[in-house]
Amino acid sequence: MIRFVDVKKTYLNGVQALKGINLEIHDGEFVAIIGLSGAGKSTLLRSINKMIDITEGELYIDDVEISSIKGKELRMLRRSIGMIFQSFNLVRRMSVFNNVISGRVAYHSTFKTLIGRFPAQEKILALESLEAMGILDKAFARADQLSGGQQQRVALARALTQQPKLILADEPVASLDPITTIQVMDDFAKINKEFGITIIANMHHVDLALKYANRIIGVKDGLVVFDGKSTDITEDILVNIYGRTLKHDEVLGE
Amino acid sequence: MTNVQQTYLKIPKRWKINLIFSIAMLVALIYSFAGSEINILRLSSVFYSFKYMILAYTKINWDLVLGMGIYPFSDGVVYMALETLAMAFFGTLLGGILAIPLGFLSSETVGGKTGSRIGSAVLVLIRVFPEIILAVVLLKGFGINSMTCVMAIGIHSVGMLGKLFAEAIDNMDKLPLEALDAVGANRWQKIRFGILPQIAADFSSVTLYRLDINVRSASVLGIVAAGGFGAMLSYASAPENQSVLAALMVVIVPMILIMDAISGYLRGKLI
Amino acid sequence: MTRFTLTSGKVIVKPFNKIWIVLFVILIIVVVLGQYIYFPEYLTLAEIWPFLKKMFSPRNDIFGHRTWGDYFNYIFTIIPYYLLKTIKMSIGGTVIGSAIALPFSVLAAKNVFKNKWITSPFRFIMNIIRTIPAAVMVIVAVFIVGTGNLAGIIGFSLFSFGIMAKMLYEVIETSDMNSFEALESTGANKTQAFRYALLPQIFPIFISYLIYVFEINIRASALLAFVGVESIGSIIQVGLDGGDFDYIGGVVIVLTFVIIIIQLFSNWIRGKLQ
Numbered sequence: 001m002i003r004f005v006d007v008k009k010t011y012l013n014g015v016q017a018l019k020g021i022n023l024e025i026h027d028g029e030f031v032a033i034i035g036l037s038g039a040g041k042s043t044l045l046r047s048i049n050k051m052i053d054i055t056e057g058e059l060y061i062d063d064v065e066i067s068s069i070k071g072k073e074l075r076m077l078r079r080s081i082g083m084i085f086q087s088f089n090l091v092r093r094m095s096v097f098n099n100v101i102s103g104r105v106a107y108h109s110t111f112k113t114l115i116g117r118f119p120a121q122e123k124i125l126a127l128e129s130l131e132a133m134g135i136l137d138k139a140f141a142r143a144d145q146l147s148g149g150q151q152q153r154v155a156l157a158r159a160l161t162q163q164p165k166l167i168l169a170d171e172p173v174a175s176l177d178p179i180t181t182i183q184v185m186d187d188f189a190k191i192n193k194e195f196g197i198t199i200i201a202n203m204h205h206v207d208l209a210l211k212y213a214n215r216i217i218g219v220k221d222g223l224v225v226f227d228g229k230s231t232d233i234t235e236d237i238l239v240n241i242y243g244r245t246l247k248h249d250e251v252l253g254e
Numbered sequence: 255m256t257n258v259q260q261t262y263l264k265i266p267k268r269w270k271i272n273l274i275f276s277i278a279m280l281v282a283l284i285y286s287f288a289g290s291e292i293n294i295l296r297l298s299s300v301f302y303s304f305k306y307m308i309l310a311y312t313k314i315n316w317d318l319v320l321g322m323g324i325y326p327f328s329d330g331v332v333y334m335a336l337e338t339l340a341m342a343f344f345g346t347l348l349g350g351i352l353a354i355p356l357g358f359l360s361s362e363t364v365g366g367k368t369g370s371r372i373g374s375a376v377l378v379l380i381r382v383f384p385e386i387i388l389a390v391v392l393l394k395g396f397g398i399n400s401m402t403c404v405m406a407i408g409i410h411s412v413g414m415l416g417k418l419f420a421e422a423i424d425n426m427d428k429l430p431l432e433a434l435d436a437v438g439a440n441r442w443q444k445i446r447f448g449i450l451p452q453i454a455a456d457f458s459s460v461t462l463y464r465l466d467i468n469v470r471s472a473s474v475l476g477i478v479a480a481g482g483f484g485a486m487l488s489y490a491s492a493p494e495n496q497s498v499l500a501a502l503m504v505v506i507v508p509m510i511l512i513m514d515a516i517s518g519y520l521r522g523k524l525i
Numbered sequence: 526m527t528r529f530t531l532t533s534g535k536v537i538v539k540p541f542n543k544i545w546i547v548l549f550v551i552l553i554i555v556v557v558l559g560q561y562i563y564f565p566e567y568l569t570l571a572e573i574w575p576f577l578k579k580m581f582s583p584r585n586d587i588f589g590h591r592t593w594g595d596y597f598n599y600i601f602t603i604i605p606y607y608l609l610k611t612i613k614m615s616i617g618g619t620v621i622g623s624a625i626a627l628p629f630s631v632l633a634a635k636n637v638f639k640n641k642w643i644t645s646p647f648r649f650i651m652n653i654i655r656t657i658p659a660a661v662m663v664i665v666a667v668f669i670v671g672t673g674n675l676a677g678i679i680g681f682s683l684f685s686f687g688i689m690a691k692m693l694y695e696v697i698e699t700s701d702m703n704s705f706e707a708l709e710s711t712g713a714n715k716t717q718a719f720r721y722a723l724l725p726q727i728f729p730i731f732i733s734y735l736i737y738v739f740e741i742n743i744r745a746s747a748l749l750a751f752v753g754v755e756s757i758g759s760i761i762q763v764g765l766d767g768g769d770f771d772y773i774g775g776v777v778i779v780l781t782f783v784i785i786i787i788q789l790f791s792n793w794i795r796g797k798l799q
Contacts (some may be wrong), residue, residue: 081710
C-alpha cells in the first residue's frame with residue numbers, strides 16, 4: 001500500500017510541482033494518472049521510488065516512511081519497484097537477455113555482479129519473464145534490432161525479473177504507434193491480473209487510461225482534482241482536469 | 255523440454271570470453287614486466303627519492319626559470335617555453351597550409367576515386383613515421399636547431415590534418431554542391447562557394463586541436479634536434495639534476511594547461 | 526564594411542568579414558613568435574638525399590664495411606631485441622594506465638556524479654597529468670626507480686592514464702544515460718549501474734582507444750633512449766653518434782611495419798566490435 005500525506009515538491013528553480021498530495025493506493029490496483037503535461041504527473045510517479053526526492057510531507061510504502069531512507073535501504077526499496085520509461089531505457093547494444101537479467105543486479109553484491117554471472121534460477125526467471133511477454137524468441141538479439149513495442153516489452157520483462165510488487169510506468173506508450181500501444185497495454189493488464197502486481201501509469205491517452213485502468217487519478221497544477229473509478233469519469237470531469245476539451249492527440253481513437 | 259529450458263541452454267557463455275580476455279590482459283601485463291631489472295635496493299629508497307623530488311620543487315632556481323641574474327634571458331626556461339610555442343605554432347601553420355590541398359585531393363567529394371586513393375596513400379605514408387624519425391632525417395638538411403623541429407612537426411601534421419580535413423569534406427552537406435552545379439559553377443568555384451564556407455569551422459577546430467598535440471611534441475622533440483626544452487631535458491634526465499627538472503616542470507605544466515584552455519575556448523567558439 | 530546601393534535606391538551594408546581579424550591575429554603571432562625561431566643561414570637540403578641513401582643501404586666506408594646480408598641480419602636479429610623491450614614497456618604502460626583511467630574517468634564524469642565536489646578533484650588530477658609529455662614522465666620515473674624497463678612502464682602508465690582518462694570521460698559524458706537511470710531504478714548502486722548500463726556502451730570504444738594509446742606509446746618510446754631508458758631509440762641514438770645510419774634505416778623499416786600492423790589490427794577489431 002502506498003500512502004501520500006500532504007506531499008509537496010519544489011524544484012531548485014522554484015517550480016512547485018506537487019502542492020500537497022494526499023492519496024492511498026492499494027495492492028493490486030491498476031491506476032492511471034492523467035493530466036496536462038507539466039501538471040506534476042511525472043514528479044508524482046517518480047517520488048514513489050525516490051527517483052525524485054519530495055521536499056515536504058510523508059510518503060509511506062507498506063507503512064514505511066520513505067522520504068528519509070537512503071543507501072542500501074533505498075536500493076532495497078527500488079528493487080521491489082519496477083519502472084517503465086517512455087523511451088524504454090534499454091542498453092541498446094546489449095542482448096535482450098542481458099538487458100532483462102540486469103533487473104537482478106540489486107539482489108547481489110557489487111563484486112559478484114561485476115563478473116556478470118547470475119544463478120541458474122535467475123536466468124530461468126529472466127527467460128520466463130520474456131516468455132510471459134511473448135518475446136522469448138528474441139532473447140539473444142541485440143536490443144536495438146527490436147521494434148519499439150518489442151523494446152518496451154523487454155523493459156517490462158526486465159521489471160518482472162525484479163519480482164516487484166509494484167510497477168511504475170512513466171508514459172509507457174507515448175512513443176509507440178497505435179497498434180503496438182494496444183499490445184503493450186494488454187501486457188500491462190496481464191501483469192496486473194496474472195501476477196497481481198500493482199500498476200501506476202502516467203497516461204497521455206485518456207481513452208486508453210479509461211479502458212485499462214480501474215482507477216483514475218486526475219492531476220492539475222500539482223494537486224489531485226479527481227480520484228475515482230474509471231467508470232465514473234464524465235466529460236465534465238475531464239474538462240475540469242484539462243481545463244479544456246481534449247485535444248486530438250490525447251485520445252488514441254480506435 | 256519447454257521453450258524456456260531450450261532457450262536456457264542457448265545462453266551464450268559470455269563470462270568465458272570475458273575470462274579469456276582478462277587472462278590475456280593479465281598475461282600481457284606480466285610479460286611486460288618480465289626481465290624488468292627490479293633493483294630491491296633501489297625500490298627501498300623510493301620513499302627518499304620521492305622526498306628528494308618533492309624537495310626539489312621547494313628549491314627552484316627562479317633565476318634559471320626566468321632567465322635573470324647570471325643567466326641571460328635566452329638561457330632561461332621561459333625563453334625555452336616561448337621557443338617551444340613558436341616551434342609548435344609554425345609547425346602547425348606549415349602542416350595546416352600544406353594539408354589543405356592534400357585534404358581536398360584525398361576527399362572523394364573533390365578528388366574523386368583516383369584522387370582520394372593517391373592522396374590517402376600519401377597521407378598514410380607521412381603519418382606512419384614518428385616525428386623523431388622525421389627529425390633525425392631533417393637534421394641533415396636544417397642543422398641542429400629549432401627549424402628542424404618545425405619541419406618535423408609540420409610534415410607529421412600534414413599527415414594527421416590531411417586525413418581529418420578529407421573526412422570533414424566527405425561528411426559535409428553535399429546539397430549546396432548540387433545547387434552550384436545547377437548554376438554552372440566550375441570545380442574551383444564549387445570549392446570556394448560550396449565547400450570552404452562549410453568546412454572552415456571544422457578545419458580550424460581540427461587545426462587548433464593539432465596545435466595542442468604539437469605543443470606537447472615540441473616540448474620533447476628538442477631532445478633529439480635541439481630547440482625548446484630539449485637540451486635541458488637531456489640534462490635533467492640525470493638523477494642528480496632534479497632541481498633542473500623541477501624548474502622545467504613549473505613552466506611546462508602551466509604552459510600546456512594554458513594552451514589547452516585557450517584552444518578549448520576557441521574551439522568552443524567555433525561550434 | 527562595404528555599402529551597396531541597389532537600383533531601387535535601397536542601401537545594404539555588408540558586415541566586416543571576421544576572417545580578416547583571424548588572419549590579422551595569426552600575422553601578429555607569426556611576428557611575435559617568429560623571433561624565437563632559428564632560421565638557418567644556409568640550408569643543406571642536398572644532404573638529405575645521400576643521408577636517406579645511407580639509411581637504407583649497408584654502411585660502406587672506412588669505419589664499417591657491411592653487406593646487404595649484414596643489413597637484413599641486423600633487422601631480423603638485433604632490432605627485434607630492442608623492439609621487444611619497447612613493446613613490453615608500451616603494453617605494460619597501456620594496460621596499467623588504462624585500467625586506472627577507467628574508474629577515474631567515471632568519477633570525473635558529470636553525468637554520473639552530479640556533485641561537483643566529486644568530479645572536480647579528479648578532473649584536476651587528470652588535467653595536470655595529461656600535460657606532462659611521455660619523455661618527461663619517464664625522466665621522473667627513472668629518478669624514482671632507476672633506469673630500466675620498470676621506469677619505462679611507470680612513465681608510460683602515467684602517460685597512458687592521462688590520454689585515456691580524458692578520452693574516456695568525454696565518451697562517458699556523451700553516453701546514453703537513460704539505461705543508467707533504469708538500472709538505478711531497479712535498485713542497482715552506481716558501480717552496478719555503470720557495469721550494466723555504461724560499460725556495454727563504452728567497451729568497444731575503450732578497446733579501440735586501448736590500441737590507439739598503445740600506438741602512441743610505441744611512437745613515443747623512440748625518445749626514451751635519449752633520457753636513459755633502453756628502447757628502440759637506443760639504436761637511433763647510437764647510430765647518430767657512430768655514423769651507423771644504416772641501423773637507423775633498419776629501425777625506420779621495422780617501426781613502419783609495426784605501426785602499419787597496429788593500424789590494420791585496430792581497423793579489424795573496430796569492424797568486429799561494431
